[in-house]
Amino acid sequence: MKSDQISKGADRRVVIIGGGFGGLHAAQGLANTTAKVTLYDRRNYHLFQPLLYQVATAELEPNNIAFPIRKILNKQKNCDVALGEVTSIDLNGKKITVNGGEVFYDYLIMATGARQSYFGHDEYRDCAPGLKSVDDALEIRRRVLLAFEEAEWEKDAAARQAKLTFVIVGGGPTGMELAGAIMELASKTLPTDFHNIDTRCARVILIQGADRLVPGMPEDLARRAQRVLEKSGVEIRLNTLVTEVTVDGVSVGEERIAAENIFWAAGVQGQAVSGTMGVELDRASRVMVGPDMALADHPEVFVIGDAAAAVDAITGKSIPGVAQGAIQAGDYVARIIAGEIKGKNSVPRPAFQYRDKGSMAMVGRGNAIAAIGKTHLGGFIGWLTWNFVHAMFLIGFGNKLIVVFEWFWNYVRHTRQSRLITGDPKVHIKELRCNK
């Protein structure tokens, strides 16, 4: 333990990279300290990722689930916010490179989150966008809505069906939620809007490598979700690996599925900047950290949330890449740093302990699964729980009322408020075509 490396006293410069749940909680946890905190993010907003799939399926607008980081932290005098991308980290020089300039730190908190992983097949990216950012969500929304617009005027039956076939790769919460929402869009929201096609003929295929959906959740709930999705018409392929992805379809083993809409929710990996530190990364390029969420040789550098490969020292379980994991780790490292700045640091540092507050996922209209401790909820009760918990998260985001109103409105009206194809659809159609 070399925390004596860290020069003590006031005015410690704490640099936080990332304004997600982890970064924000770390910043807020340092509010009443003498630390000079600067939080860097390439976006000017905090994104509530669990609801991103609802932006992708035209249920919510970006501003319903994103909030300016400045606004969240504007009352915190000892914390500055900067828009910019951190391109490299120099551990020995204790500095980062951001927007071409260098910034020195006494403490560094990496909360850079995760990006989509194509497991070495980055060429899939254009054909099968992921769902990690607002722009990803708007791109998926654009493709979904354009698919029906193009199908409406496609004379050839096979080509029409390909336009109306949606393949989601990955059966975790995101993939499951996306599949359910697209099926609802096709079967409930759009039918009356199209005169030449029956949007209910759309196929939604959810491909999962494992033998069950949402492996992170209890088995009984996963089975329950599967039944609900299959009842709604979603085709679920378990134990199935995608062997090829092109702009007009996917291959699973011998079978070829003609589909013009392919979305990727199969895996995540750390950000590229993690690779610039010259430290050990796991297979998902997450940074390996000790029980104090810090680097073994650099106790002044913490990595939290999706960016870290961390294990709970007590339970020995790896800490899941969910909001709670980042939030709790953010609070934890803030406490550690606050203590050490005051000179009250205990050596060795107390180990981080993850407290599982449960998990939940939306399955379909008025239907969700939730595991809270030993309690397993599903169906409408699960849906109410899901809405309640997610709406509560948005407290202080000011737009909670609007989100709840839109959920309610969409639920009773089978409608969607945000069915706008932005960007240039004309160009986009061309792209799709010329890629073939």
Add this chain to the structure above:
Amino acid sequence: MKSDQISKGADRRVVIIGGGFGGLHAAQGLANTTAKVTLYDRRNYHLFQPLLYQVATAELEPNNIAFPIRKILNKQKNCDVALGEVTSIDLNGKKITVNGGEVFYDYLIMATGARQSYFGHDEYRDCAPGLKSVDDALEIRRRVLLAFEEAEWEKDAAARQAKLTFVIVGGGPTGMELAGAIMELASKTLPTDFHNIDTRCARVILIQGADRLVPGMPEDLARRAQRVLEKSGVEIRLNTLVTEVTVDGVSVGEERIAAENIFWAAGVQGQAVSGTMGVELDRASRVMVGPDMALADHPEVFVIGDAAAAVDAITGKSIPGVAQGAIQAGDYVARIIAGEIKGKNSVPRPAFQYRDKGSMAMVGRGNAIAAIGKTHLGGFIGWLTWNFVHAMFLIGFGNKLIVVFEWFWNYVRHTRQSRLITGDPKVHIKELRCNK
């Protein structure tokens, strides 16, 4: 008068280009006829343009002011909606080219609206985006918000001031509303969010060629609006022409104004497709039409709204390019066509008469001007009138409640719900820089 050219009877194919106010009203006016109507638009949504500046200034989201055309027309059995750009019109062949294919018509209604005009200086477009589309609005929003983000970390005082200088070219309603809203953003919404800069130091300069603002509105209201804007800090330059626009400033006569944020609200012109008909256009490339809103030699082709250069046959006044002009013309041509399909057409056709329902414009927070007949309103009363009238327009758009809620929330809280920089800010900053 050659309306005998038009083959009568049922199943007349009516093609409408454009889903704005004019096109929608024309389509709805033909609901109870035997006509087979197809409405083409390159967007899948109807846009409520009067509120576009509020999207640009982060007050509203696109879905608050845009609504899917399919949704609006989905109950109308005799009307199909198609997404696509019409690239040419063949008057003698009675056909249009859309998405590379040809479509024949018996009646054509051009409601293609207007685009920004740079008066022959299209090279200004990149430096000074206009405000005609959702994407324009999001681009302006991105630039406005990025300006403050960059200024926060700009060490050089002059460079910082250039980033905090906003020039709006054009003193019509849009330019005036944009200037007022940006000034409010800088002076009321953002100050607490930035620690290194005082956002109230931002300069907002409104440049108008004429000797007064909003020439389309009564003079006393224009003067009143000018006083309010100047009191709020907006610098207004009347009788001023911009002689050069670059990415880092504008020239007005001898004077050079260093400004990284330049927005264009100075003029409009017809769409390019108008030029493919081989008929007479005015200087703003609008199509010259007769008192029946049709082409002299092609009575089966109507041009309405901003796309037309039309004169009220009774008053001799030209019909203004506002929502009411398009709405009333759309209703009118639908009546004419409906009558002729039934064989009840009168020759010559009755002339279109424009009924002025008044005009209004937002000046600033809780302040607007409105001229309704002889009644001239301003200040808070004008603002209430403005909100009431514009909210009423959104009836049936389902999101009226949300819009009103957001207006109210923003008004009482001095806040903005939609301060998201989407797209890739990093790339955008680079663009800005390398353009210099």
